[in-house]
Amino acid sequence: MDKTLCRYHPAQPATWQCLPCERSFGDCCIPLNADAPDELPVCPLCNVQLQFLGAANTAQPFWERIPSFFLYGLQGGPMTFAVLLALASLFMPQSLILWGCLFSVATKYFHSVIEASCQAGSQAPSLLSAFSPEGFSLFFRQLVVFAIAFGALWLAADFNSEALYWAVTLGILLAMPASIIRLALDKELGAALSPDQVGQVMRAMGWRYLILCAFLFILWQSPGWVTHMLSSGLPRVVLVPIAAFLFAYFGVVMCAMMGYAVFQYQGALGYVIADENGQASYPTAEYQRRRALAQAEIRLKEGQSGQALETLAAALERNDHDIRLNERFHQLLFGLRERSRCLRHLSHYLPLAARLNPSLAATALLNARQLQADYLPEDAQVCEVVAEALLQRHKTREALSLLRNLHQRFPSYPHIPRAYLLAARGFAEGLGQVEPAQKLLTFILTRYPQSPLLVEVRALQTTLAKLTTQA
Numbered sequence: 001m002d003k004t005l006c007r008y009h010p011a012q013p014a015t016w017q018c019l020p021c022e023r024s025f026g027d028c029c030i031p032l033n034a035d036a037p038d039e040l041p042v043c044p045l046c047n048v049q050l051q052f053l054g055a056a057n058t059a060q061p062f063w064e065r066i067p068s069f070f071l072y073g074l075q076g077g078p079m080t081f082a083v084l085l086a087l088a089s090l091f092m093p094q095s096l097i098l099w100g101c102l103f104s105v106a107t108k109y110f111h112s113v114i115e116a117s118c119q120a121g122s123q124a125p126s127l128l129s130a131f132s133p134e135g136f137s138l139f140f141r142q143l144v145v146f147a148i149a150f151g152a153l154w155l156a157a158d159f160n161s162e163a164l165y166w167a168v169t170l171g172i173l174l175a176m177p178a179s180i181i182r183l184a185l186d187k188e189l190g191a192a193l194s195p196d197q198v199g200q201v202m203r204a205m206g207w208r209y210l211i212l213c214a215f216l217f218i219l220w221q222s223p224g225w226v227t228h229m230l231s232s233g234l235p236r237v238v239l240v241p242i243a244a245f246l247f248a249y250f251g252v253v254m255c256a257m258m259g260y261a262v263f264q265y266q267g268a269l270g271y272v273i274a275d276e277n278g279q280a281s282y283p284t285a286e287y288q289r290r291r292a293l294a295q296a297e298i299r300l301k302e303g304q305s306g307q308a309l310e311t312l313a314a315a316l317e318r319n320d321h322d323i324r325l326n327e328r329f330h331q332l333l334f335g336l337r338e339r340s341r342c343l344r345h346l347s348h349y350l351p352l353a354a355r356l357n358p359s360l361a362a363t364a365l366l367n368a369r370q371l372q373a374d375y376l377p378e379d380a381q382v383c384e385v386v387a388e389a390l391l392q393r394h395k396t397r398e399a400l401s402l403l404r405n406l407h408q409r410f411p412s413y414p415h416i417p418r419a420y421l422l423a424a425r426g427f428a429e430g431l432g433q434v435e436p437a438q439k440l441l442t443f444i445l446t447r448y449p450q451s452p453l454l455v456e457v458r459a460l461q462t463t464l465a466k467l468t469t470q471a
């Protein structure tokens with residue numbers, strides 16, 4: 001089964017689907033409203049309610065999670081279960097009824113592990129859940145499945161053909177995990193025995209089902225190998241509980257792996273299971289902001305730039321101080337060469353960006369100059385901040401044009417000395433023009449003798465003086 005991806009972000013797995021317009025969306029495009037968790041999201045294009053795809057496309061493959069299954073078996077629930085089995089193997093009397101009860105508890109516990117891990121839960125079920133009275137019939141159903149499997153093996157052994165015997169063994173080994181998964185999911189004997197239903201599990205996983213089988217086979221054999229290695233010299237009284245303990249532990253690991261395989265292949269198996277961590281959802285204001293940004297991007301990628309603009313304009317009406325929304329709106333207007341609208345928006349956007357993100361303001365100013373060559377912000381502070389950001393980008397001429405005649409354009413601006421010191425540095429360092437820099441410094445010294453920046457002004461003056469004498 002191939003993963004479905006977000007139509008607009010091919011690196012993101014799809015989590016939602018719109019049936020009418022046949023588009024898949026990732027979480028990237030569909031933010032959720034934390035203040036209205038029951039509200040189902042709608043398609044950004046046709047406004048129809050979206051279908052949730054669950055974690056089918058986001059799930060990590062089970063073969064990349066092998067260590068986590070071994071850790072899973074080390075939790076409190078599985079450990080008590082393993083200890084219980086070990087103790088029972090030592091102390092329980094030889095009573096068929098008692099052993100039958102123990103096996104049913106064990107089967108129930110294994111099945112609850114499969115169920116829990118097919119929700120991708122990292123918490124193992126507690127052992128107590130295996131003692132609850134409901135669901136014991138599951139044990140009998142599992143028993144029937146095992147009995148049929150053993151019956152088939154027994155029959156095959158009767159035929160005196162090694163090839164037939166191995167064929168049947170292999171067939172059972174291959175079918176068993178799928179059958180157990182089917183029983184855990186549907187709780188019906190019919191489903192666990194139906195070749196069609198069991199085959200569906202295999203088809204859903206494809207050749208990767210073989211990886212699952214191989215791992216399960218290794219795990220199934222491990223308790224035997226370990227006890228075989230230990231068996232030299234150890235007495236029965238030690239060996240039997242160790243074997244029982246390992247059987248329980250590896251059983252839980254196997255079930256956790258099978259359960260997770262269901263989680264991973266839920267789409268192909270016809271289930272919808274959300275990730276334990278759930279999807280990110282946001283408070284209403286943030287949700288609206290993200291939705292507007294995502295919708296505008298989708299509209300733009302669909303070639304509907306007009307609608308993209310309107311989406312952003314509507315979002316800006318609610319929240320006109322959001323820098324991201326403003327930036328997207330500006331870039332879109334500029335990209336579409338909507339000259340007058342872009343310039344009008346700049347009178348709002350430029351002061352905002354100068355305050356929150358001068359680098360964005362510098363970009364916006366360079367854009368503005370392309371639309372109107374003599375564009376100047378209407379605020380002295382904005383001019384100074386943007387000029388500084390432009391100087392950092394080595395856009396010296398553009399920066400200096402913002403500072404030219406600042407004292408005449410904004411006579412009441414209190415930071416003229418600071419702005420002119422910046423301009424002097426621009427002339428000297430950016431353009432290598434010492435003379436205009438010196439003029440500016442002299443201007444500061446004569447016009448603003450009270451300025452706290454005089455020390456810096458004199459220092460720069462001295463440096464420039466040295467430069468001219470050397471030259």
Ligand SMILES: [Zn+2]
Pocket residue numbers: 018019020021022023043044045046047048
């Ligand atoms: Zn749609």
Ligand SMILES: [Zn+2]
Pocket residue numbers: 006007008009012025026027028029
């Ligand atoms: Zn997306």
